[in-house]
Amino acid sequence: MTGLILAIDQGTTSSRAILFDADTAVVAVAQQEFRQHFPRSGWVEHDPEDLWRSTVETCREAMKTAGVDAGGIAAIGITNQRETTVVWERETGRVIHNAIVWQDRRTAGFCQKLKADGHEDMVAARTGLLLDPYFSGTKIAWILNNVEGARGRAERGELLFGTVDTWLLWRLTGGRVHATDATNASRTLLYGIRSGEWDDELCALIGVPRAMLPEVRDSSGLFGETEADLFGGAIPVAGIAGDQQAATVGQACFRPGMMKSTYGTGCFALLNTGETPVPSKNRLLTTVAYQLNGRRTYALEGSIFVAGAAVQWLRDGLGIIGSAPESGALARQADPAQEVYLVPAFTGLGAPYWDADARGALFGLTRGTGPAELARAALESVCYQTRDLLEAMRGDWPEAASKETVLRVDGGMVASDWTMQCLADMLGAPVDRPEVLETTALGAAYLAGLHAGIYPEPDRFAEGWRLQHRFDPQMAEAERARKYAGWQDAVRRTLTA
The missing domain is CATH 3.30.420.40 (ATPase, nucleotide binding domain)
Structure with missing residues (x-):
């Protein structure tokens, strides 16, 4: 069995791994739930190590079920819960705080202040987003302001930020790649959707050092290769998209x-x-x-x-x-x-x-x-x-x-x-x-398979829906x-x- 695509679907309540063949048929599925943390009313957190562990374990389980090793997988695609925010040490990979989940409302007061100060129109014009706790930018600022010494370390370039796709990519590649795709970047309040770049003025307004931010790339393309010891051999990571955008592609x-x-x-x-x-x-x-x-x-x-x-x-x-x-x-x-x-x-x-x-x-x-x-x-x-x-x-x-x-x-x-x-x-x-209801995972698989030459260009792929x-x-x-x-x-x- 060759030419399979491994889709990682890291969601809000569970991580899943799905193997697709060249005809987009599902070959194997593995799923694992993880603990939700609610430290206060309106606060929602995940342990990033739970996200990582459940991702690796489900990938291994799906591969075992399908009877395939790393050599039989053409590429990995990642789709993820969007806006959820992780901050970790550049040198050690140690997270400095639990991941703050997209549902979390702790930064509502900060967002209201930014609105009251008249910034919402400018933010909307540049990012396409509203000033709401939903998005990543104010979550990053909260971590930097509430973890002792974090802001100074971030300004010195010692800390990295990522949405969940970036966190998983960084871990999969052994810390060699700090990158995201444009769909996830567009959910941070820090990314100019017209310029296609991180916006320095927005970073300064919200209080996020530019040095923390990942490189922004296409949704389909070679992001890096996994560490060989994770799955018994290096596998290219060739597609990334936030879960709702991945579902749009899968549909x-x-x-x-x-x-x-x-x-x-x-x-x-x-x-x-x-x-x-x-x-x-x-x-x-x-x-x-x-x-x-x-x-x-x-x-x-x-x-x-x-x-x-x-x-x-x-x-x-x-x-x-x-x-x-x-x-x-x-x-x-x-x-x-x-x-x-x-x-x-x-x-x-x-x-x-x-x-x-x-x-x-x-x-x-x-x-x-x-x-x-x-x-x-x-x-x-x-x-x-x-x-x-x-x-x-x-x-x-x-x-x-x-x-x-x-x-x-x-x-x-x-x-x-x-x-x-x-x-x-x-x-x-x-x-x-x-017919295929696994559209989020399918979208991630398609983006990876497009780069790997397993799946055709969008118009031809659409004919197979x-x-x-x-x-x-x-x-x-x-x-x-x-x-x-x-x-x-x-x-x-x-x-x-």
């Missing part, structure tokens, strides 16, 4: 106007806008979708903080389901006469509202409201939030409004036919579920408008700003 959304949405813990929708970044008037993000041969392709992105997490709440918080797949069947039993809305602002509201202080709320409860109605409200909330994003994207980019939207979906929630039909009904647009099922809207327009108006009213009642 073959290479043409402007194509849109994908990934439903995991949160929901992340990306709309390809081509080689011109589209500024958002509706508090979406402008981000790098991928960079090939030095040319950046951009996207509008909307981030929903709670999607699958709402189903987890039904299971773990309320105890009304025993497993996530039960949610769709329970929702199907709901009384259609009840109009119950859940605004799942458990950790604030993301795009297009960006209200960090909002908290979850239920509206429309009656004595007849029971588990089925709550399940339906939780699943419908994901569909309503997706429509919020689509409406904002159409407002930002008129070209999107002039085209028929077809949404390509992936992630754990898309296995529910009920939820996907609800999504199509609420969008008033088709929803396409692909295969549809498993299309969900066409069935709801009458009047009912769609009425239900969505009820959602908008519920959100208005929840917002704090």
Whole structure:
């Protein structure tokens, strides 16, 4: 067996390794969960050594399952939880603090101060991002300001920063390569998405020494080779992309106007806008979708903080389901006469509202409201939030409004036919579920395999994308408008700003 691609998918709750063959078929999968750390309310951390260990162990397990050694793997592709921040010593590789996870809200006060001082428009114009604790830059500054001696050491060039892809690459290559790709760089608040370079003024504003930052490269290309003793031989690392951008690639959304949405813990929708970044008037993000041969392709992105997490709440918080797949069947039993809305602002509201202080709320409860109605409200909330994003994207980019939207979906929630039909009904647009649901890992594999000569150029790769099922809207327009108006009213009642 030769010519396999090993995809590392380092996520928020688990690390996975997936081997793909030359036809993009999955050959072997290994997955390992790791501990979450919540030192204070609103704080979320990971031990970077857990990320590293689970990555190496799952790679070895997948290789063992497939019966392949290092010589049978053409390249490694990495995709990762974005924005999560790691700082370590250049000489020893020792981390100086736990990784601060993308969900962490500890820098909200710093972000508010930067806004109050009038910096948000400049930051948005250069980075495509908003001043929010979500992104990496203020997390780096927090570590430097709160770990004794860290700021001075960083200014002397003794410390390195990386998002998780950079941390893994540095470890895989034995500390020889300190690099990232343009998609991950574009999530830091420190990177000019038009210039394609780290921005010195932004670094000074946020308080991050330039010497800490990794080299920014294409998403597909040779980043380095692994240490031979890790997997029994050196393997090229040839592709890197943040998880949502990797899913965009895996869904073959290479043409402007194509849109994908990934439903995991949160929901992340990306709309390809081509080689011109589209500024958002509706508090979406402008981000790098991928960079090939030095040319950046951009996207509008909307981030929903709670999607699958709402189903987890039904299971773990309320105890009304025993497993996530039960949610769709329970929702199907709901009384259609009840109009119950859940605004799942458990950790604030993301795009297009960006209200960090909002908290979850239920509206429309009656004595007849029971588990089925709550399940339906939780699943419908994901569909309503997706429509919020689509409406904002159409407002930002008129070209999107002039085209028929077809949404390509992936992630754990898309296995529910009920939820996907609800999504199509609420969008008033088709929803396409692909045959290969491992789109995030597939995107990382494609970027590595493209460089390795295993996979073809994007246009030909897109021809191989295969549809498993299309969900066409069935709801009458009047009912769609009425239900969505009820959602908008519920959100208005929840917002704090």
